[in-house]
Amino acid sequence: MxxxxxxxxxxxxxxxxxxxxxxxxxxxxxxxxxxxxxxxxxxxxxxxxxxxxxxxxxxxxxxxxxxxxxxxxxxxxxxxxxxxxxxxxxxxxxxxxxxxxxxxxxxxxxxxxxxxxxxxxxxxxxKNAASPPEMKPWIRNEVERVAKHVMDVREKNELSFALLTDTHYTVNGTWDDTSASIQQLHKEVGFDGIIHLGDFTDGMTTREVSRYYVEQVLGDLKKCKIPVWATLGNHDTNYFRDNPDLFSLKEQCELYLGRDEPRYSIDFGAHKLRFIFLDSFDPDETMRYGYNAACIQWLDKQLENTPDDWRIVIFSHLAPISRLQYWAKEIRGEIELMGLLNNHAGKILAFINGHNHADLLDNEEGFPIISMVNSKCEAFTEYKPEAFITPGRKLGELSQEAFDIMLVNTEKRQIRFARFGAGKNKEVTHGRAEWL
Incomplete structure (x- = not known):
């Protein structure tokens, strides 16, 4: 062929x-x-x-x-x-x-x-015709283990999602294994959606190549035939290492989100649950990391208009506060954002972010902040904020992979996270996050 x-x-x-x-x-x-x-x-x-x-x-x-x-x-x-x-x-x-x-x-x-x-x-x-690759035994075993755990603990009317971040698609990398794992887990568990917290690629190639890689990642996730939601990561601008071939904000929204705006909400009315997705990076600003006035004003309306008996989960590539960042000593709009979030902390089940390439549970605010480790097989310990956990990773074995299955129970004000691959399970219950 x-x-x-x-x-x-x-x-x-x-x-x-x-x-x-x-x-x-x-x-x-x-x-x-x-x-x-x-x-x-x-x-x-x-x-x-x-x-x-x-x-x-x-x-x-x-x-x-x-x-x-x-x-x-x-x-x-x-x-x-x-x-x-x-x-x-x-x-x-x-x-x-x-x-x-x-x-x-x-x-x-x-x-x-x-x-x-x-x-x-x-x-x-x-090319010579090739047979489809068989699922690797260690992936199959982990799929069976995680699927059994999820089905054992999952309660009636709970929503389930695959949650991943920082895939940083790489030629000869691990994406094909990640994609195969998620697709097989969906067959076993039945997700209600897939959430990607940004940094689809490294953002160092031409726009055409980056677009090709992003479309490959999203196309693989969409094979599950369920909704795929994403936030914009800093590398998704295609700016890294002084790359001159940047995506405009409009182009990012079209490519990664399939939307006209960089922030949006998704409602699950029967569960009285709202997901909020934020944007948190602008390469044209002196203070590149953070939340601009338009984002904070929009979030204010979203939080204000969410009924008191509903619950909210907020997703962003970046954490909402600078003490949880290494690369940014200041975050644009931090004071305004944290004031707004703490004012509505009673509605917020969790704020979940990627970017740091490490795991963290933070309970120092009025709501738990959860940082997710990168899905890309990468485990460097430098440039990490204090208390962040970088799980060991190794190609060709279980620790190569790292993403979560997220179960949301609004009646119990609970989120449970089952880790696939490297790292530990965790849980949010009544406003506090704990490792399991």
Whole structure:
């Protein structure tokens, strides 16, 4: 079968490190990585062109997991140094082992690409038919364990949700396992929805590549055929590491939320429950982290208009208070926000956030604040606020994964969290969060 390739005119693949670089009109390259198996073939179909292939081993450096570091081009692979100006070809390229690859094309006459060239009419990627991958035994065992626990403790009329954050989609990363786990758990448990607390990617690639990765993550979650709700993370702006190819706020709302506004609420009338989703980052502001006046005014109306006998769960990428942050010594709108939240603390079951890449239960305010560890397999202990817990993580075993199944019982003013993978279960009851 033939697999469609995506090309970008003006981009090269650097021979020295295998990374992409814009500003080369004489080249057209694939910004995405593709996985090839032995016997797959790249075949040139237009003799006016020549092509070059860069391959990348499916190897993961420890630094990507155990230190505060981000892989170039958002790829957990190792470039095999097989690209050079002398390795362009016109004959078939057959893969002899399992590798990731990218392709760079030139015209034989050396002229610039116009941008209208269709890569798949120039080069064909022909793959052998492959069987669907089987679920890994350790994933299957964890699905069975968590599903049994949830079904044993779940009470009648309780709502259940998959809750995850900071997936930071990475080539050769762990997303496929996370997605498979959530989909299988939904078959066993039956979620009422899925909640993602932001940072879908690292935000270091072009807009087109980031959009592709985000759509892949959301598309996998939507295979469950239940609602998917999200908050906007700081990396979702596509600004990280001085990336100039930013998403506007409007584009973020359309891509991640499927909405026109960055904040919204979801009601479960039969349960007298309201979910509130907030936005908490603006790269154009001097104080980038926090909650602007429009957000706080909107939240004020939401809280005020929620009946006294209803309960509220608030979701945000960022915690509401600076003492629970490492990267931000001040949070925009913190005083106004905390005053507002504490005034309505009786309605708020919990404030739940991601961002810190660690777990924390905080009971120092009038309502519990719960920070969620990252779903991406990553466990660095530096740059964490005091008292935050960073569970140990390791590829290829149970601790690789980390997300929660959240059970909400408004009658009991209770939320129970069953952890899938690394970390512990927890519970919120009558205004206090505790580890189980």
């Amino acid at each position: 033939k697999l469609s390739l995506t090309g970008l005119a003006g981009m090269k693949i650097r021979a020295v490190d295998g990374c992409q670089e814009l500003g080369h009109p004489e080249m057209l390259s694939t910004p995405l990585f593709y996985l090839a198996q032995p016997g797959d073939i790249l075949r040139l179909m237009d003799s006016e062109y020549k092509f070059n292939v860069a391959t990348y081993a499916a190897e993961v450096k420890d630094c990507w997991i155990y230190t505060y570091d981000y892989a170039p081009d958002e790829s957990w692979t190792v470039y095999r140094q097989d690209l050079s100006g002398n390795s362009y070809k016109q004959d078939d390229y057959m893969f002899t082992e399992c590798v990731y690859f990218r392709v760079c094309l030139r015209k034989m006459n050396g002229t610039a690409f116009e941008g209208s060239e269709e890569l798949n009419r120039i080069l064909s990627f022909e």
